[in-house]
Amino acid sequence: SVRAWDLRTGRPRLHLTQHFGGVQCLAFDDKLDGANGGYLSGARDSTINVWARSGHFLRTLRSHKGLVNAMAVRQNEGKNGESRVASGSSDGCLRIWDHHSSRCVRTLQAHHQAVTSVVWGPGPSSVITGSTDCSVKLWNTRTGQQVRSWDGHAGTVTQVLADGGRAYSSSRDGTVRIWGVPAATGAAGAADATAESGP
Template identity: 35%
Template sequence: RTMQGHTHDVLSVSFSPDGSQIASGSGDNTIRIWNAHTGKEIREPLRGHTYWVRSVSFSPDGKRLASASGDGTVRLWDVETGQRIGQPLQGHTRSVFCVAFSPDGNRIVSGSHDATLRLWDAHTGQAIGEPLWGHSNYVSSVAFSPDGKHIASGSGDHTIRLWDAETGQPVGDPLQGHDSSVWSVAYSPDGARIVSGSDDMTIRIWDAQTRQTVLGPLQGHENEVTSVAFSPDGKYVVSGSYDRRIRIWDAQTGQTV
């Protein structure tokens, strides 16, 4: 099924928690919400951002949507009505590349071209604490651990960093191994491992406690790896690349499936 409507590149997609809806963010500055079963648009495009929508994320209850944009803001939306919730979340000084809800839905984390992460109260839209500093280049991907206690971030500085989600403090040293920008990071369902995809065309799987590579570099893509995710049972990793291929890997052996 092909869903058509955006007039520019589609930069981010996200399923609602119950799998009934899909949200998409685009270079046409809009967000669209689709019925996942019929492929039809549910309502008019969500408008408000003034530049590319780079990331979209449903809240765990599926009632809200967070979006990150090149206009430097994060916005919250009511999924049922398509209306904006409150004012834009402002604080980043450059494009916001990525956004994610905490597992309990109470917080949002965002990562930006300004090399920082920020935490937000998902109900009030207020910033929580100061920006999280540590990366020396843009933050391209963020993910909460399944228990909500930690955040992983990937960056143009070639590293992954872990953060205490309550205090905003770094946890240990950066995860080092990639030779180029880290475009995507994701936790395994049990929170024990982290997968990363990079400009260096490889994937690595890390132990979240020791911060050491346990598998990789996994090689097979012929261009930048732009997106990675674990399967719901944690047995597989899927990766997407500018080589126009999707690969599936055994998360225990690192072999392609």
């Protein structure tokens, strides 16, 4: 289930129970339900549920074949400036959604093992994924092409982040790595790991 909490009182405001399996990840979209905003929840039942801020259930996105482990929202992308959602699953797939229409607009077999983390990159159509296969990958979601693959971790990649021209990845190997990202999604020649922190 999903709970929304009042930070002033410490009490739950909402309890959302539409899924049939444990919830793995959450994302917030401030353009949902008009301008009121809303939530997306990904779960072990292979679905993504979309909720209004009020807690009203809006719709379900169905296409993944495995656990939905990670999600990220990017605003003002695509035709008419609608939001896009990137989701990663234990089936190794990265899916891009127009969740306002419940339509999956792109499916990529991103990894041979589970996708554990997803973040939108610096380019307008770039997504970065991390996986249990220890790799970090950069994708052009418009063309469906893999732009870069970074292999340096010796354990599952637990989180990926992006900031300007760099991507950051943490791993169960105890390290954080910083990677150079191309200025344009399709550019070549990005640096490999520019820094490493760990034992």
